[in-house]
Structures are given as structure tokens and as C-alpha cells.
Amino acid sequence: MNTTVDSRAQIKFVSQNNQLVPYADAKISIMAPGLTFGALVFEGYRAYWNEEKQDLFIFRLEEHMRRLEFSMDLLELDNPPSIETFTNDILATLKANAFREDTYIRLQVYVDDWGSMLATGPVGSSVICRPRPRVTDFSTGKQFVVSSWRRNAENASPPRIKAAANYLNSRMAGLEAKRQGAGGAILLNEDGTVSEGPGGCLFIMRDGVFITPDVTSGILESVTRRTILEFAASAGVETVERTVGRTELYLAEEAFYCGTGQEIMPITGFDGRLVGDGAPGPATRKLQAAFDEIVRGRNASYDDWLTPVYND
Ligand SMILES: Cc1ncc(COP(=O)(O)O)c(C=O)c1O
Numbered sequence: 008m009n010t011t012v013d014s015r016a017q018i019k020f021v022s023q024n025n026q027l028v029p030y031a032d033a034k035i036s037i038m039a040p041g042l043t044f045g046a047l048v049f050e051g052y053r054a055y056w057n058e059e060k061q062d063l064f065i066f067r068l069e070e071h072m073r074r075l076e077f078s079m080d081l082l083e084l085d086n087p088p089s090i091e092t093f094t095n096d097i098l099a100t101l102k103a104n105a106f107r108e109d110t111y112i113r114l115q116v117y118v119d120d121w122g123s124m125l126a127t128g129p130v131g132s133s134v135i136c137r138p139r140p141r142v143t144d145f146s147t148g149k150q151f152v153v154s155s156w157r158r159n160a161e162n163a164s165p166p167r168i169k170a171a172a173n174y175l176n177s178r179m180a181g182l183e184a185k186r187q188g189a190g191g192a193i194l195l196n197e198d199g200t201v202s203e204g205p206g207g208c209l210f211i212m213r214d215g216v217f218i219t220p221d222v223t224s225g226i227l228e229s230v231t232r233r234t235i236l237e238f239a240a241s242a243g244v245e246t247v248e249r250t251v252g253r254t255e256l257y258l259a260e261e262a263f264y265c266g267t268g269q270e271i272m273p274i275t276g277f278d279g280r281l282v283g284d285g286a287p288g289p290a291t292r293k294l295q296a297a298f299d300e301i302v303r304g305r306n307a308s309y310d311d312w313l314t315p316v317y318n319d
Pocket residue numbers: 051177203204205206207208226227228229230231232265266267268
């Protein structure tokens with residue numbers, strides 16, 4: 008079953024190797040190491056439509072680009088295009104499609120053409136933008152389970168690198184959770200403490216404070232997680248980063264999952280035990296509301312986090 012909405016009909020152009028082309032014309036060689044050995048790093052961004060300003064705002068573009076630079080560096084890619092070039096690719100692709108709704112952007116950088124497992128070039132890239140409304144579970148939340156799979160280890164396949172190859176681990180956990188009828192999975196790391204989910208980070212509340220596993224817990228350094236740590240206090244919500252033990256999930260007063268795709272999505276239970284009374288918590292709701300104001304350009308204090316697409 009395919010759970011990603013097929014929006015190909017709405018996509019006029021994508022960018023490949025820094026040129027706009029029709030989606031159907033974007034191709035990759037079947038011998039490209041990006042495909043054969045997963046030598047591919049990527050970023051996922053969201054752009055939010057603001058009706059009053061009649062503009063689309065890319066959220067935290069610079070932070071995503073910093074992480075991309077780090078991922079490309081660790082893959083040891085040969086002279087990849089500059090961040091400025093990639094930024095222009097994203098802006099050009101959004102404009103070419105004239106999207107006037109919430110949009111998800113995926114930028115991929117990979118070893119192209121023909122090569123061995125150790126090939127570091129030639130480097131190819133692509134940008135695809137597609138309409139992507141907010142997940143429906145944003146209001147209701149979902150129940151999660153602790154996966155029997157461990158998060159890939161820092162010294163094996165570092166989760167800090169946003170590499171497609173890391174998503175085998177995510178896939179195993181996600182498929183297991185789905186078979187169990189759960190809404191999502193939480194992975195423990197090799198030390199047995201809590202890391203994150205297949206495609207998002209975690210916050211749980213204890214004694215009124217939201218706790219999120221620290222950046223050495225086997226997580227992707229999530230832009231959304233960092234954003235929440237930065238703005239939560241202004242919404243009257245206290246946060247802390249530290250190691251999280253498994254049983255703390257079962258003691259949580261509130262919990263949520265976060266990431267570019269899910270934004271801030273309430274978690275209503277772990278392993279069949281309810282979080283609080285099983286409904287999204289009040290502090291989670293407060294963070295969701297404040298987040299929405301920020302991403303849509305309705306809180307001037309955070310305008311620096313937004314890149315306008317049409318009125319630049
Ligand atoms: C494994 C994983 N963790 C966390 C996140 C959240 O990261 P971000 O907030 O930067 O989207 C993602 C989403 O991209 C992810 O795939």
C-alpha cells in the first residue's frame with residue numbers, strides 16, 4: 008500500500024542538476040551509486056502559504072541547508088553545487104509550479120552515473136516540490152509502540168547524517184508498527200535509551216516539563232525539534248534535552264512527535280498505555296498554536312526563520 012498521496016498531476020516542473028525539467032523527464036542511471044549503494048543525502052523542507060500576505064514561506068531554509076552541508080561532507084561528495092545554487096533551485100522550482108498552498112520540498116544529492124560503492128562523483132541533484140497539507144492526526148494524535156528494532160548506531164550508520172540508506176532502519180520499525188496496528192514507532196538506541204521515531208523526534212512531558220532525547224541519543228538533528236526548544240519558552244512551555252529511559256514514556260503526562268512532515272503531532276499512548284487521559288495535552292496544543300503562527304508568518308519575532316518565495 009502506498010500512503011504518500013500521488014500528486015504528480017499537480018507537478019509541472021522539477022529541478023534536476025540545477026535545470027528545470029518536466030517531472031517525467033527527470034531520470035537517474037540504474038548504475039548510479041546513489042541508487043545501487045544508497046549514496047544519497049537529502050533534505051525535506053516545508054513551505055507554508057499565507058493567504059493575507061499572498062506568499063509562500065519556506066521554513067528555516069538556512070538550518071536545513073546547514074544540515075545538508077554536513078551530510079554532503081560526511082558522504083565525501085566531489086564538489087557538490089553550492090548552497091546558493093540549491094537555494095535558487097528550490098525557489099525556481101516553487102515559482103515554476105506556482106504553488107499557492109502548503110508545499111513539501113525534497114532536495115536530493117547523490118552519486119550519479121556509474122560507479123563503485125566508494126565513488127564520490129559525479130554528483131547529481133534534484134528538487135521536487137509537491138502540495139502537502141497538514142497531517143490529519145495533527146488534531147487527534149496517534150498511539151505509538153516501542154519498536155523491537157534498535158536505532159542504527161552512531162558507529163555503524165550515523166542517524167545524524169540525513170542519508171537515504173538510514174531509512175532502512177526506519178522502514179523496519181515503521182512496518183513493524185503498522186503490522187501491530189499502531190500509529191507510529193519509537194526506537195531505542197543501542198544503549199537501550201529512547202532515540203526517536205522513523206521520521207521524527209520525540210518530546211514527552213514529566214512534571215510539567217517537556218523532555219527530548221539529546222543529540223547523542225541516536226537522533227537526526229531535527230530542525231523542528233531545535234525550533235521547539237528555541238520558541239517553547241515564549242509560549243510559556245518549559246523544555247529540556249536529556250537522556251530518556253523507556254519507562255519514562257509510560258509515565259508521560261503529554262507527548263508529541265515532531266518533524267517537517269508531522270510538524271507537532273500529539274502522541275496519545277505508548278504500547279497501549281495512555282499518555283495522560285489519552286487526549287492531546289494542553290501544553291502540546293499551546294505549542295501547536297504558537298508553531299502555526301510562526302510558520303505562517305504571523306509572529307514577527309520569528310520572521311528571520313522564513314524565506315518568502317514570491318515577494319522576495
Ligand atoms: C529520522 C528522522 N528524525 C527526525 C526528523 C525530523 O527532522 P526535521 O525536523 O528536520 O524535519 C526526520 C524528518 O526529516 C527524520 O527523518
